[in-house]
Structures are given as C-alpha cells and as structure tokens.
Amino acid sequence: MTTTRSLASAALLAVLASLPAVRAQDVPPDQLVKTVTLEVVELIAKDKEIQSGNRAKLVQLIDAKVLPHFNFSAMTALALGQSWNRATPEQKKRLTEEFRTLLVRTYASALAAYSEQKFDFRPLRAKPTDTDVTVQVRVLQAGAQPVPIDYSMEKTSSGWKVYDVMVGGVSLVANYRTEFNNVVRESGIDGLIKNLSTKNRSLEAPAAPAAKK
Amino acid sequence: MSSRLAWMALLAALAGCASTAERDARDPFEPLNRSVYRFNDKVDQVIAQPVARTYQRVVPGEVRDRVRNFFGNIGDFFIGVNNFLQGKFEDGVSDWARVAFNTTVGLFGIHDVATDMGYEKHNEDFGQTLGRWGAGTGPYLVLPFLGSSDLRDGIGTGADIYTDPLGEVRPYHLQYGLWALRFTQLRADLLDASRILEEASLDKYVFQRDAYLQRRRSLVYDGHPPREKDLDDKGADDDNDKKPR
Numbered sequence: 001m002t003t004t005r006s007l008a009s010a011a012l013l014a015v016l017a018s019l020p021a022v023r024a025q026d027v028p029p030d031q032l033v034k035t036v037t038l039e040v041v042e043l044i045a046k047d048k049e050i051q052s053g054n055r056a057k058l059v060q061l062i063d064a065k066v067l068p069h070f071n072f073s074a075m076t077a078l079a080l081g082q083s084w085n086r087a088t089p090e091q092k093k094r095l096t097e098e099f100r101t102l103l104v105r106t107y108a109s110a111l112a113a114y115s116e117q118k119f120d121f122r123p124l125r126a127k128p129t130d131t132d133v134t135v136q137v138r139v140l141q142a143g144a145q146p147v148p149i150d151y152s153m154e155k156t157s158s159g160w161k162v163y164d165v166m167v168g169g170v171s172l173v174a175n176y177r178t179e180f181n182n183v184v185r186e187s188g189i190d191g192l193i194k195n196l197s198t199k200n201r202s203l204e205a206p207a208a209p210a211a212k213k
Numbered sequence: 214m215s216s217r218l219a220w221m222a223l224l225a226a227l228a229g230c231a232s233t234a235e236r237d238a239r240d241p242f243e244p245l246n247r248s249v250y251r252f253n254d255k256v257d258q259v260i261a262q263p264v265a266r267t268y269q270r271v272v273p274g275e276v277r278d279r280v281r282n283f284f285g286n287i288g289d290f291f292i293g294v295n296n297f298l299q300g301k302f303e304d305g306v307s308d309w310a311r312v313a314f315n316t317t318v319g320l321f322g323i324h325d326v327a328t329d330m331g332y333e334k335h336n337e338d339f340g341q342t343l344g345r346w347g348a349g350t351g352p353y354l355v356l357p358f359l360g361s362s363d364l365r366d367g368i369g370t371g372a373d374i375y376t377d378p379l380g381e382v383r384p385y386h387l388q389y390g391l392w393a394l395r396f397t398q399l400r401a402d403l404l405d406a407s408r409i410l411e412e413a414s415l416d417k418y419v420f421q422r423d424a425y426l427q428r429r430r431s432l433v434y435d436g437h438p439p440r441e442k443d444l445d446d447k448g449a450d451d452d453n454d455k456k457p458r
Contacts, residue, residue, distance in 0.1 A: 106413040113405035169431020
C-alpha cells in the first residue's frame with residue numbers, strides 16, 4: 001500500500017518536475033499563435049451562448065485566453081507615436097486601458113464574424129536568436145483570395161507578446177495613428193482619453209444583438 | 214464636350230478646396246472627399262446595405278458561394294492579364310489555368326475547383342499594375358458610389374470597368390442585372406467588415422482612408438511592402454523587458 005502511494009507521488013513529482021519546461025516564455029511564437037487560435041475557435045464552436053450573440057461572454061473568453069499574449073502599452077505607444085512621450089504616466093495608463101477596451105471589442109466583432117474558415121499557419125522564418133518576429137497566418141475562404149494575418153511579436157521576460165496585428169496588409173496600430181494624432185492636435189491627450197472612453201461607453205450601451213445571418 | 218466641361222468644373226472644385234489650412238498631405242481634397250463620403254454613406258444605408266442584408270437572409274450561403282465564384286471567375290481573366298503586365302508570368306499562367314478549369318470543370322465558374330488543384334486566387338487590377346510600374350498614388354479620392362480610391366487607382370478602376378467582360382453582355386437589361394447581382398454579393402461579403410469599421414473607429418472617414426492606403430500599398434507589393442520607417446519608433450517606454458536572457 002505504502003509502495004503504491006509512494007510510487008504515485010514519485011510519478012506526480014516527475015510530472016511536476018517536467019512542467020517548468022513548458023513555461024509560457026519558452027513556447028515559440030508561431031506555436032503560441034497556433035495553439036491560442038485553435039483553442040479560441042474551438043471554445044467558440046462549443047459555446048451555444050456565444051454563437052447566439054452573447055457578446056459579454058465572448059469578451060470574457062478573449063480576456064482570459066487572448067489578452068495575456070498582447071502587450072497593450074507597446075501597442076498604445078506605437079499608435080500614438082510622438083504624442084506618447086509627452087503623456088504623463090497617469091495619462092498613459094488611462095490611454096492604454098481605453099485602447100485595450102476598444103481593441104478587445106473590435107476583436108470580438110471580428111471573431112463573431114468567423115464562420116468555419118480554415119487556417120494556414122505559415123512556418124516561422126526567423127533565427128532562434130531573434131527577439132522580434134512576424135508570425136503569419138492565412139485565413140482561407142472559398143472563392144476568394146486568402147486573407148493574411150500577420151502578428152508582430154516581441155520576446156519579453158513573460159513570453160512572446162503581440163504588439164501589432166496586420167490584416168490584409170493593414171496594420172491595426174498604424175491605422176489608429178492619424179486618427180489619434182488628429183484628436184490630440186485638436187483637444188490634447190486628455191481629449192483623446194475622453195474621446196476613446198465615450199466611444200467605449202457608446203458601444204457598451206445599446207448592446208444591440210449582432211445581426212447574424 | 215459636356216463631359217469635358219464637367220471634368221473642368223470638378224478640377225476647379227478640387228483646386229478650390231486645396232488651398233485651406235492644415236491637412237493630411239495624402240488627402241489634399243479632404244473636405245470634398247468627406248462630402249462624397251457622406252453621400253456614399255447615405256446611399257449605402259438607404260439602398261446597398263438593406264439590399265445586401267435581405268440578399269444574405271433570403272439566399273442560402275451555398276448559393277451565395279456559387280454567385281461569388283461565378284463573378285470571381287470572370288475577374289480571373291483580367292487578373293491574369295494584369296499579372297502578365299506586371300511581369301509575373303507564373304502567376305498569370307496560374308490565373309488563366311483557373312479560368313480554364315473553373316469555366317469547364319467548374320461549370321461556368323460556379324465551382325472553384327482550381328483552388329483545390331493548387332491554383333490560388335490572386336488580387337490584381339490595373340491600379341496595382343500602374344503602381345508596380347512606379348506610378349505614385351496621387352491624392353486620395355472618394356469616388357461617388359465606388360468609394361475609396363486615389364488618382365492612380367481611379368484611373369485603374371476606369372480601365373477595369375472598361376475591360377470588364379460584363380460590359381459585353383447583351384441584352385442590356387441582363388447586363389445591368391448581372392452588375393447589380395455582383396455589387397449585392399460584394400456588399401453582402403463586406404457587411405461584417407463595415408460593422409467592425411463602425412465599431413473600431415473614432416472617425417470612420419480617416420480610419421477607412423488610412424486602411425485603404427495601407428491595403429493598396431500592400432497589394433502593389435503583393436503583401437511584402439518595404440517597411441515604413443515610422444513604424445519602427447516603438448518602445449519609447451513600454452513595459453517590455455528587452456534584456457537578453
């Protein structure tokens with residue numbers, strides 16, 4: 001009896017000992033994108049509530065599964081360009097929070113539009129020593145050109161983090177730059193914060209069920 | 214004659230707008246573009262979107278796939294021509310192989326059998342060919358009904374429409390019917406995208422303009438545009454840990 005128990009705990013220890021080998025920071029970026037993408041798509045496919053348009057639940061799912069792999073302050077800094085350096089730490093914090101909310105919502109909309117397209121995960125073209133890579137995925141759809149999605153990722157102490165997403169050659173971060181700078185020029189950084197938060201509130205309020213086909 | 218007058222009036226209007234204050238260098242005609250944008254948006258809300266929604270609701274997805282493939286096949290012929298004009302002969306041959314297989318085996322293009330055979334669909338047009346040959350975009354333009362464009366792509370679109378095989382279809386009412394079906398299908402395919410644009414942007418006009426310019430630039434370089442310098446100024450003080458481990 002004692003032997004079986006000690007055997008079992010020995011086995012458990014062995015398993016635990018092998019766990020640190022798969023810490024987040026060791027997962028290669030292309031593997032990370034693939035795992036997370038497939039996991040999220042599968043979770044959505046299984047979830048009746050999300051499929052019938054429960055946006056809050058979808059946002060929750062993104063919060064839990066996708067967000068940990070994004071570096072939002074880097075994204076916000078990139079989207080603001082020059083203005084970022086003039087912002088106070090408090091402003092930076094608020095900007096990052098609001099931008100993050102907006103991006104999550106946009107991402108949820110994009111995911112809600114997903115309907116069983118296939119993915120083609122491209123092999124990573126990078127040296128093992130690289131700390132800044134582009135992971136390429138293509139979304140395949142019948143009768144149309146595949147849509148390339150490129151994740152710009154950077155190696156950090158807590159694993160690889162996405163700092164930009166390019167869809168069909170359009171960089172999300174770069175696309176916000178003119179918009180943000182226009183607002184900053186007219187009403188300052190606080191104006192931008194206010195603008196973003198108003199936008200986020202307005203998207204929360206109506207909660208109109210997405211017009212699904 | 215009267216069309217030349219119309220063009221001159223348009224140019225005068227454009228020039229008149231160009232003189233006002235601080236503006237995006239890529240979009241010198243912004244005030245005029247914005248009015249055309251508002252007009253297009255109205256047309257979209259009142260006609261195009263409702264029709265596309267109804268189409269999407271009433272017509273089964275399977276049938277919509279056939280319609281998309283049918284028009285896609287018609288487009289592939291000139292996509293091939295543009296690839297040849299850009300010196301990409303392998304791609305051009307592949308496009309024409311698509312037309313050959315999809316028109317025959319795929320029953321006049323309603324089935325995209327070529328993709329399964331490994332001939333991938335491309336995205337080319339005369340605007341991209343001009344860009345490939347070194348033509349700059351010129352000023353950004355919003356065309357009535359057609360939407361986002363620029364001087365180069367506007368000329369390209371003119372050539373695209375002029376050479377479009379649909380223009381040969383007679384009788385005319387059949388031709389107009391086909392154009393209408395094609396635009397409806399296209400609009401239906403963009404319903405999700407336009408909703409996302411609506412949600413994601415602070416200023417829809419600016420967001421769409423910048424996305425258009427980025428997208429076209431990427432297409433001209435077939436998805437591999439040279440990196441723009443200002444994209445590299447990141448990391449001013451983000452929370453990254455860049456120390457080598």
